[in-house]
Amino acid sequence: MLKEAEKTFSDFLEKKDLKLTSQRRTILRVAFEAEGHFSAEALLSLSKKADSTISKATVYRTLALLKESQILEEQDFGDGKKVYERAQGRKHHDHLICIRCGKIIEFENEPIERLQNAEAQKHRFKIVYHSLKLFGFCNSCG
Amino acid sequence: MLKEAEKTFSDFLEKKDLKLTSQRRTILRVAFEAEGHFSAEALLSLSKKADSTISKATVYRTLALLKESQILEEQDFGDGKKVYERAQGRKHHDHLICIRCGKIIEFENEPIERLQNAEAQKHRFKIVYHSLKLFGFCNSCG
DNA sequence: CTCTCAATTGAGACTAATTCTCAACTAGAG
DNA sequence: CTCTAGTTGAGAATTAGTCTCAATTGAGAG
Structure with a gap:
């Protein structure tokens, strides 16, 4: 590595x-x-x-x-x-961020990526990188 | 307004x-x-x-x-x-950001929102707000 | 309308992350 | 080993944003 x-x-x-x-x-x-x-x-x-x-x-x-x-x-x-x-050698992933305790949860979601690409295509836009962050309360901070 | x-x-x-x-x-x-x-x-x-x-x-x-x-x-x-x-009186939207000319394109994408919610649910996470930004080259900067 | 007082304000000091400057130092090609 | 362009450390500079505090003001009570 x-x-x-x-x-x-x-x-x-x-x-x-x-x-x-x-x-x-x-x-x-x-x-x-x-x-x-x-x-x-x-x-x-x-x-x-x-x-x-x-x-x-x-x-x-x-x-x-x-x-x-x-x-x-x-x-x-x-x-x-x-x-x-x-980043090298790891799969791309996005993040859930708890706004109370600061916990970061990583997730991969292919279907979302595909929809992002389709959306970009619709605007004739070439994605170089993207950022998806979901802020809220984690399990423990509910 | x-x-x-x-x-x-x-x-x-x-x-x-x-x-x-x-x-x-x-x-x-x-x-x-x-x-x-x-x-x-x-x-x-x-x-x-x-x-x-x-x-x-x-x-x-x-x-x-x-x-x-x-x-x-x-x-x-x-x-x-x-x-x-x-924000008031406007629909939620996300952004495409051109990293060459700085142009901002707004878009709405319900299916992506639904997948985000499903992903959050999977982690028993309550989304309060989110941010999705696609960076790259716009039509003119392609 | 006037009084009262907690909320608000402007000016500028302050903070904190990051970037810059520059003289001294060093990797690595030849 | 010698050069030289790239690199470094130390701390000054930058910059978006926050804080302090004495003076001001909105608006409810009278």
């Missing part, structure tokens, strides 16, 4: 004449060890544990590259900060 | 023991004269034309009230600032 991502990342960087630095390697590894959704701030703090000299600026810059290379996906659950999750 | 919203707003304010001030009246009217989606910044600038003493703080505070009373709906198209659109 991580190996694959490292390959994707180094190919991506090479194609853009960018360098694979130790900081970028560390940040990628730490992002892969993080479970679920994590913020830039959390990634910074985790990265600093592996290499205390890594700065905020580098984390943000590297996140932008990981996003662009589609290794990570950016999500905005509406709490004022963006979070990230692994 | 505006008359209706003014009624909704004054009822809403009364119920919460809040006052219908001239600033709130002005901001509501200006928001209704604005077409489509507008930012808080744009609303401030338009409101200042009607009453130059209206401040940023009042616009943000009033937007929160208009959102809470469901006269306006808040949208985030991912460019770092929230935008608002009229």
Whole structure:
């Protein structure tokens, strides 16, 4: 999983004449060890544990590259900060977000995707990516 | 349309023991004269034309009230600032967003809504509101 | 109409996430 | 090993949005 991502990342960087630095390697590894959704701030703090000299600026810059290379996906659950999750090698999914406890539930729904594509076609629109978020109360917060 | 919203707003304010001030009246009217989606910044600038003493703080505070009373709906198209659109008396709709020219296309799709509800039910989740955004290239930017 | 007082306001300070600047540093081609 | 373009850390800058507080005002009571 991580190996694959490292390959994707180094190919991506090479194609853009960018360098694979130790900081970028560390940040990628730490992002892969993080479970679920994590913020830039959390990634910074985790990265600093592996290499205390890594700065905020580098984390943000590297996140932008990981996003662009589609290794990570950016999500905005509406709490004022963006979070990230692994995308490479995972199926696309959307989210249910509990507005009371903050729980995030992931789901896949092919029929919805098909209807989205049909809707886009109707407007002669080419979808590049999409975002479907259902906000409400989870099971426990009912 | 505006008359209706003014009624909704004054009822809403009364119920919460809040006052219908001239600033709130002005901001509501200006928001209704604005077409489509507008930012808080744009609303401030338009409101200042009607009453130059209206401040940023009042616009943000009033937007929160208009959102809470469901006269306006808040949208985030991912460019770092929230935008608002009229909600009262309009059908729910979702958006196609062109990532090249920024054009916004609205659409209604009942079948998608039904599938969303079914998906939520599967997780015993109560949807309060949702957001579906399809990003890509419009007809002209294809 | 006037009084009263809680709600409201404007101005600008403040917050927080993210981006930028720039001099010092480094990956990696040759 | 040497170059050099790309990279980095530190902290300043930016920017949307929120907060503070003294002065003001809407609107019910009299």
